Amino acid sequence: MSNLDIKHHRIAILTPDGSLQYTLADEMFVLNYQGEMYEVQTPSINLAVTPHHKLYVSVDGEPFDLTRAKDIEDSSIVRYKKAAVNNNSSYIFPCNGKDQYWCYFTALYIIYGHVNHETKRICLNTRDVRTTTILDKLNQKWTFTEKRGYVIDDIQTMNMFASSDMKDKNPHKIGKTNQFPNYVWSLSRSQAIFLLECIMAKCCLTTKIANQYELWTTNLQFRDNLQRLCLHAEKACDFTQTTLATNCWLLTIRSDETETEPIVSYDAMRQTTYEGKIWCLEVCTHIFYVRRDGKTCWTGNSSRHGQKGTCGMKFREEDLPFTKQGITPDIIMNPHAIPSRMTIGHLIECLASKEAVLSGNMSTSIPFSLNNRDYHRDEDGNSTVESIAESLRLLNYDPYGEEILYNPLTGRKMQAKIFIGPTFYQKLRHMVSDKCHARSHGKNEILTRQPVEGRARNGGLRFGEMERDAVLAHGAMDFLRDRLYHNSDPFKVPVCGTCRLYAIDRLNEDGSSTLLCQRCKNSQVKMIETPWCFKLLYSELYSMNIVMKHHV
Secondary structure (H helix, E strand, C coil): EEEEEECEEEEEEECCCCCEEEEEEEEEEEEEEEEEEEEEEEECCCEEEEEEEEEEECCCCCCCCEEEEECCCCCCCCECCCHHHCCCCCCCCCCCHHHHHHHHHHHHHHEEEEEEECCCCCCCCCCCHHHHHHHHCCCCCEEEEEEEEEEEEEEEHHHHHHCCCCCCCEEECCCCCCCCCCHHHHHCCCHHHHHHHHHHHCCCCCECCCCEEEEEECCCCHHHHHHHHHHHHECCCCCCCCCCCCCCCCEEEECCHHHHHEEEEEEHHEEEEEEEEEEEEEEECCCCEEEEEEEEEEECCCCCCCCCCCCCCCCCCHHHCCCCCCCCCCCCCCCCCCHHCCCCCHHHHHHHHHHHHHHCCCCCCCCCCCCCCCCCCCCCCCHHHHHHHHHHHCCCCCCCEEEEEEECCCEEEEEEEECCCCCCCCCCCCCCCCCCCCCCCCCCCCCCCCCCCCCCCCCCCCCCHHHHHCCCCCCHHHHHHHHHHHHHCHHHHHHHHCCEECCCEECEEEEEEEEECCCCCCCCCCEEEEEHHHHHHHHHHHCCCCCCCCCC
């Protein structure tokens, strides 16, 4: 990302329907960071992100969604995404109905060809006699020499192949091979797959092993363009640097679902410390394509301030409070969400947006701008809180965004000033239907005998420490016992009344059983109820010569 120019470089993004698009980034952040990082390293995935960075993953069988890295640390099954749907319609070549011949011709050009801008001709440095059939099928004017191979003299074809890719300032030079024409990125999925197969067939450094291709190359631009072509063909392509030669890479191309959506186990993510610069992009769909050490995948970006929340209640517009201009709020949020999350930029954005709407000026809501005494802009051109407040004061508004609102039921003024203004909010793709889950009985863990975790595994619902405190406050002790014992890991164990250690349930010859303590040969044994996890703790401590005694 350090070489990315957001004003000119287009980013591959994933749309809500899972299709591939290219667009300019809205913003890029470069920060000096010191703290924890989450790193994932597998043969298919290589990522290093901050704990609050959002990854585009499927956790425990759930649909793909943006999830913070620290929230998937303990997940058992995490699936990443490396492919996307190519919704391009079939590209219309000059000779309609001869798409396969054009794709084969394009592959020949990528492997052997270049454009000579001085003579305005295309040169194919190959002696393959099948090239003659392809050129004749496409009605190309060509000549052949032993020194230069095939020379194609067609202005329309030359313009197609000479078009620079992504506004490159250096078009195809004389003798510069392995160039991908710009129209390649407009091909449909089937056309991209056929072009990729043609390249694999013509490249002499390609081998096929099972359901994957392996290709060696020393051309940096060919490596990057081939990896991008695989994305258009809905395949996964990774590369590693080899020791065969200087700057030699081995590309591996796979198409099966296990590689386009690889599964990463929980132990593949490790926590490290990092100090240095980090980069983050803001794109319209919040999902963009990244590559690290040759391995690609889709990942997400953080929202503006991360102030996510749930809708507690919906009101009709006439039941909402209103300002003196008759404006009613779209969202009423709890102010206690601000101090604990420390999202000061959220407040500054609301204030700056209000000033921008009223004055028509552009403004930025960076929370750490320098203080400027003349109430205009700081040294970097950013708005300060003081400059925004002064501008609102000149517009006859409260300088810090507060207004008087009126009760919708009585029409009287509310006895408080309320902070109000326009703020950008995003809809999270979390639906209630994807979250509903309940169970009475089901699978249990073998070790702890407690219910398994996760909706995908039909697991139990977590009853944590805060839920326990709430039930204790209400005095519902029977309910608490039912939740924490009967619906979790109930277990009965015999305890000796003399030595207060665990006894045994001995089977007699007549088939009956007798509770007996083998240490003190005492039959005064009582049966107690205890969670199995406590029994497990007792056994582990006992193995370390630490004995717990039960007072029964």
